[in-house]
Amino acid sequence: MPEILTEKTLPESKALFIRRWGEMSSYWGINRTMAEIHALLYVSTEPVCTDDVMALLQVSRGNASMNLRSLVDWGLIERSHVRGDRKEYFAARTSVWEMFETIIRQRKRREVEPIVETIQRCREMAAKEMNLAKGAKAVDAKACLHRLDDMAKFIQVLGTTMDLLLKVGPKGMDRITGLMMKIAG
Amino acid sequence: MPEILTEKTLPESKALFIRRWGEMSSYWGINRTMAEIHALLYVSTEPVCTDDVMALLQVSRGNASMNLRSLVDWGLIERSHVRGDRKEYFAARTSVWEMFETIIRQRKRREVEPIVETIQRCREMAAKEMNLAKGAKAVDAKACLHRLDDMAKFIQVLGTTMDLLLKVGPKGMDRITGLMMKIAG
DNA sequence: CGGAACTTTCAATAGTCTCTGAAAGAAGAA
DNA sequence: TTCTTCTTTCAGAGACTATTGAAAGTTCCG
Numbered sequence: 001m002p003e004i005l006t007e008k009t010l011p012e013s014k015a016l017f018i019r020r021w022g023e024m025s026s027y028w029g030i031n032r033t034m035a036e037i038h039a040l041l042y043v044s045t046e047p048v049c050t051d052d053v054m055a056l057l058q059v060s061r062g063n064a065s066m067n068l069r070s071l072v073d074w075g076l077i078e079r080s081h082v083r084g085d086r087k088e089y090f091a092a093r094t095s096v097w098e099m100f101e102t103i104i105r106q107r108k109r110r111e112v113e114p115i116v117e118t119i120q121r122c123r124e125m126a127a128k129e130m131n132l133a134k135g136a137k138a139v140d141a142k143a144c145l146h147r148l149d150d151m152a153k154f155i156q157v158l159g160t161t162m163d164l165l166l167k168v169g170p171k172g173m174d175r176i177t178g179l180m181m182k183i184a185g
Numbered sequence: 186m187p188e189i190l191t192e193k194t195l196p197e198s199k200a201l202f203i204r205r206w207g208e209m210s211s212y213w214g215i216n217r218t219m220a221e222i223h224a225l226l227y228v229s230t231e232p233v234c235t236d237d238v239m240a241l242l243q244v245s246r247g248n249a250s251m252n253l254r255s256l257v258d259w260g261l262i263e264r265s266h267v268r269g270d271r272k273e274y275f276a277a278r279t280s281v282w283e284m285f286e287t288i289i290r291q292r293k294r295r296e297v298e299p300i301v302e303t304i305q306r307c308r309e310m311a312a313k314e315m316n317l318a319k320g321a322k323a324v325d326a327k328a329c330l331h332r333l334d335d336m337a338k339f340i341q342v343l344g345t346t347m348d349l350l351l352k353v354g355p356k357g358m359d360r361i362t363g364l365m366m367k368i369a370g
Numbered sequence: 371c372g373g374a375a376c377t378t379t380c381a382a383t384a385g386t387c388t389c390t391g392a393a394a395g396a397a398g399a400a
Numbered sequence: 401t402t403c404t405t406c407t408t409t410c411a412g413a414g415a416c417t418a419t420t421g422a423a424a425g426t427t428c429c430g
Contacts, residue, residue: 009310009313009317010311010313010325010326012310012331013306013308013311013329014307015305015335016307020299020300020303023299024296026214027213027292028214029214045328047330094335096335096339097302097339100339107212110212111209111212114209114213115205115206115209118201122200122202123198123199125194125195125198125201126195126198128194129194132194133195137195140195140230141195143230144195144198144228144230146200147228148228148329154285155281157358157362160289160362161362164366164368165365168365173342175345176347176364176365177342177345177349178352178359179361180298180350180352181221181349183357183361184351184353
């Protein structure tokens with residue numbers, strides 16, 4: 001059998017996945033190395049140490065160390081230990097749902113909540129102007145208030161949806177998808 | 186009446202909103218000016234021209250021009266015209282749902298589809314190795330395949346959810362939120 | 371056409387984010 | 401303690417992205 005055909009297939013598969021995950025990093029607002037490390041750990045069965053990351057992704061020790069730490073902080077990977085070895089090893093969380101949960105929670109805290117808070121303040125200012133000012137100014141304030149309300153309402157719904165998704169869990173998510181199919185016909 | 190109290194309230198409200206929207210830009214993966222311009226148009230009742238953007242946000246003509254064009258390309262703002270004025274004016278789409286729709290569509294195309302395609306290819310390579318290789322290599326291939334499958338399945342669900350959200354529209358979204366509340370108790 | 375009004379482009383510059391590598395820090399072993 | 405091994409930090413270098421401003425392009429009008 002031509003063993004050569006499959007000689008490097010798995011490493012290539014992993015490399016491809018890592019590359020694509022890294023390319024997506026800019027859309028997710030994180031840096032490329034962090035995404036690549038995460039992908040590397042995700043497709044690694046065995047725990048991986050800092051030197052492995054350095055060798056496989058061709059990055060410096062400092063870079064590897066910093067990004068591994070960030071990933072631990074985000075809760076996307078975990079420190080792991082290998083018996084008889086003092087080095088620190090790392091392994092990805094493999095539950096995709098848990099990964100998703102972690103990310104949702106972060107994004108809500110960092111993106112949804114500050115905006116809701118800000119719009120609330122903007123709203124109050126606009127409302128005050130609407131009541132106290134006269135003529136064109138009052139009209140503009142009213143229109144602005146209306147737009148702020150629309151945005152606030154929408155973002156609130158987003159936030160609520162995130163909370164509910166977290167509450168219902170993966171099973172619930174399947175049910176929701178099913179329900180949507182019905183609504184969409 | 187102390188008119189002074191409300192003298193600048195509305196402009197301040199708008200400025201605050203613009204600032205916060207700009208701060209969020211890094212999370213959205215777009216540049217700050219683009220987000221600020223969008224926010225400015227969103228809270229502007231009257232159409233706004235390039236010179237207004239330059240003056241209000243303190244940016245150069247080129248910068249204003251480029252980012253206005255990007256926003257038009259994204260479908261988040263529209264060209265508008267003022268009778269008797271040759272200048273181009275711009276106005277934000279004010280339907281928040283339409284904005285959301287546009288963004289969902291873009292993100293699906295740019296993020297979900299390429300990943301699905303890539304994982305599919307990775308999967309095939311891993312499957313091939315699993316069948317042809319022996320021993321430890323085959324075991325690793327199997328484990329890797331399993332993780333890729335988990336990820337693929339999850340991302341597929343994401344994609345389907347996006348499609349369905351677009352299909353059901355804002356009304357449907359309210360219904361779904363209602364249903365979720367029931368599921369979550 | 372010729373010129374005025376306005377928009378777009380792009381090379382140069384400024385600014386921001388990321389990475390490196392060496393030095394400092396920490397923790398187990400002898 | 402001191403040595404060894406491993407991890408973290410951070411100033412400076414480097415890479416990448418955004419911005420400027422002036423020149424080129426476009427469109428409208430007489």
